Amino acid sequence: MPRRPAKPAALQRRVFRGADAIRAGLITRDQLRSSAWRTIFRDIYVERDATTSHRTRCIAALAYLLPPEAVITGRSAALVHGVDLMPDGDPVEVLMPTPFGPIAGVKVLFGRAAEDDIHRRADRLRLASPRRTCWDLAQHLDAVEAVVYVDAMIARGLVTRAELEDYAWSRSGEKGWRKMLTAAQLADPAAQSPQESRLRVNLVLRGLPRPVTQHVISRDGHFVARVDLAWPDLKIAVEYDGRWHGDPAQLDRDRARLNRILGADWLVLHVTAKRLRDDLDGFVTELSAAIAARRARSAR
Incomplete structure (x- = not known):
């Protein structure tokens, strides 16, 4: 045996x-x-059969692999703060004042954190504050992905846009401060999913007017629908079609909802996950044409 x-x-x-x-x-x-x-x-x-969360790996990295000045930051800190958007298995992200490593499974970001930007927790984590987390996200992600995280951080009440803008201005002149300011200014806590954030920020960065997020359409004082993105003055809405359910009646409800919106004289454009990924430029062209047409109609 x-x-x-x-x-x-x-x-x-x-x-x-x-x-x-x-x-x-x-x-x-x-x-x-x-x-x-x-x-x-x-x-x-x-x-072998133990469940090891990313938080567990953060604690282990600080306890066994890194010097005392290491601070959990970036996407790892966002996860510990409650914003879990990291793919499984991604490296633990830490802030270090000097070069260190490399260490398999750990991504070292270089920079110094002020004492008031470090949270020392009972679980032995040295964790970047929400505002410092957003700063590091803005430095090391592209503008769109940084705002995806900042939207979620604000939506959870961890920090406000005003606090992030103040933080950026307080570091005016430092490398990367404008990235933080841009992320704060593009943020919108009303966004309800990462994909909606990606869509909104991509549209704005391509020069389209900033939309209203989660706009409520009403007619004669009665609720008609809530749409993902809207330009209320032009009665144009954009819906991200990424939420499909097993309920066979969902399509009927969606179409009835669309009919109500159209009956309120709104133009509704739809974006799928595939379109957002593969043909965003084509959609921007369509939306730009719709905006131009509505503006021309209102000018008559």
């Missing part, structure tokens, strides 16, 4: 450094190579 892999009680339900466990006589190197254990970083182990 095969021997059961060694799982000392002192190492169960915890993250540990293999070298430390071997030195303490708790386990041997050969036993660590068994099916009972797996690595989350080099020489950092957990039980």
